[in-house]
Amino acid sequence: xxxxxxxxxxxxxxxxxxxxxxxxxxxxxxxxxxxxxxxxxxxxxxxxxxxxxxxxxxxxxxxxxxxxxxxxxxxxxxxxxxxxxxxxxxxxxxxxxxxxxxxxxxxxxxxxxxxxxxxxxxxxxxxxxxxxxxxxxxxxxxxxxxxxxxxxxxxxxxxxxxxxxxxxxxxxxxxxxxxxxxxxxxxxxxxxxxxxxxxxxxxxxxxxxxxxxxxxxxxxxxxxxxxxxxxxxxxxxxxxxxxxxxxxxxxxxxxxxxxxxxxxxxxxxxxxxxxxxxxxxxxxxxxxxxxxxxxxxxxxxxxxxxxxxxxxxxxxxxxxxxxxxxxxxxxxxxxxxxxxxx
Numbered sequence: 001x002x003x004x005x006x007x008x009x010x011x012x013x014x015x016x017x018x019x020x021x022x023x024x025x026x027x028x029x030x031x032x033x034x035x036x037x038x039x040x041x042x043x044x045x046x047x048x049x050x051x052x053x054x055x056x057x058x059x060x061x062x063x064x065x066x067x068x069x070x071x072x073x074x075x076x077x078x079x080x081x082x083x084x085x086x087x088x089x090x091x092x093x094x095x096x097x098x099x100x101x102x103x104x105x106x107x108x109x110x111x112x113x114x115x116x117x118x119x120x121x122x123x124x125x126x127x128x129x130x131x132x133x134x135x136x137x138x139x140x141x142x143x144x145x146x147x148x149x150x151x152x153x154x155x156x157x158x159x160x161x162x163x164x165x166x167x168x169x170x171x172x173x174x175x176x177x178x179x180x181x182x183x184x185x186x187x188x189x190x191x192x193x194x195x196x197x198x199x200x201x202x203x204x205x206x207x208x209x210x211x212x213x214x215x216x217x218x219x220x221x222x223x224x225x226x227x228x229x230x231x232x233x234x235x236x237x238x239x240x241x242x243x244x245x246x247x248x249x250x251x252x253x254x255x256x257x258x259x260x261x262x263x264x265x266x267x268x269x270x271x272x273x274x275x276x277x278x279x280x281x282x283x284x285x286x287x288x289x290x291x292x293x294x295x296x297x298x299x300x301x302x303x304x305x306x307x308x309x310x311x312x313x314x315x316x317x318x319x320x321x322x323x324x325x326x327x328x329x330x331x332x333x334x335x336x337x338x339x340x341x342x
Contacts, residue, residue: 020077022066022072022088022089023066023069023088023094023095024077024086025063025064025087025275025278026083026086028060028062028279029061029286030058030059030060030286030288031059031061033058033235033238034055034242035056038228040226042226043223043224043225043242044223047221047222049247051245051247053245053246053251054251054255055252055253055328056253056259056287056288057238057242058288059260060260060261060282061279061282062274062278068101068104085278087277109231112231112232112235115232115264116239117215117266118264119239120219120223121217122264122266123247124220126240126321127247129220131218133215133217133218134155134156134215134216135213136154136214137150137153137154137155137213139211139212140211143210144209144210144211146195146210149195150184150197150209151188154187156185156213157192159173159182159184160182166266167213174199174208175207180198181196181198182197182198182199182209184209215266217266233273234262234263234274234279237260237263237292237314240320241260241320241321241324251328252321252325252328253327253328255328256328257286257288258324258327258328259283259288259290261273261279262294268316270294270295270314270316270319271294271296272297276293276300280311281306283309284306284308289308289309289310290309290312290333291310292314292320293314293339294314294315295314295339299339301313302339310338312336313337319337
């Protein structure tokens with residue numbers, strides 16, 4: 001009996017303390033992009049007229065336990081499996097092997113900064129406000145066909161004679177060439193350098209130059225986004241909508257409580273994110289009645305929509321803006337696209 005008791009005690013301690021290679025996602029807080037955070041506006045604009053906005057355009061968040069954020073115990077993982085508001089995933093689904101907390105925090109911060117810049121660009125594009133944008137080389141992976149021809153810091157000027165105004169120009173030209181050599185002109189140290197590069201197939205039928213790129217923007221006015229302790233790229237859509245509402249007359253939401261999530265590109269395309277089930281729960285708990293979900297997350301949305309929350313699927317900022325305007329004006333949103341089972 002004593003031996004059995006010791007074994008039971010040992011198993012109990014192990015369940016509480018022994019870490020397992022899983023991460024647990026749970027609903028996090030929401031933040032109104034039209035409101036304030038720690039006494040400062042989440043979105044502040046200088047150099048352009050602004051208009052007070054009512055209602056809510058909430059960005060949603062997820063708490064992540066495990067991986068570089070600290071260990072999850074056997075008991076913690078098991079209880080999370082039993083909790084419908086939480087999701088349990090292998091660590092490697094969210095973090096590459098060996099990722100430290102410092103590295104994860106840095107990646108999250110960089111992604112947030114990029115999403116904010118993309119949000120400003122997509123908002124201005126949607127409002128037909130001109131701005132400057134360039135593509136700059138930020139790295140070359142091993143085996144890149146551009147090795148020795150493109151250097152970090154190069155600014156892309158043209159491809160096959162077409163001015164490069166966005167990443168889409170490069171992608172469309174490479175797709176049209178179907179692997180044929182492309183003439184790329186880059187700006188390096190103030191001079192134009194011409195290179196001929198044969199793109200490679202990425203294995204998914206798409207031809208690439210093998211260059212990591214980042215955007216350099218020149219905006220006609222300043223937009224500052226102040227939000228501490230929130231990282232990642234998934235707030236891009238709601239930042240963009242918040243900027244649009246801030247710099248245009250009237251209320252986009254009509255005073256309604258709208259929430260959502262999704263990455264955003266400078267061209268306004270809405271991309272998928274992680275933890276959407278938890279974000280829908282967090283949005284409803286925060287008072288939202290309408291939720292904007294990326295179309296590519298629909299498989300995770302179906303069957304998990306909280307009571308009282310209308311979820312609308314969107315593919316770009318124009319669709320998202322239209323959905324919010326329709327809901328805000330009190331019109332019927334029943335005809336708008338929603339996620340449905342196949």
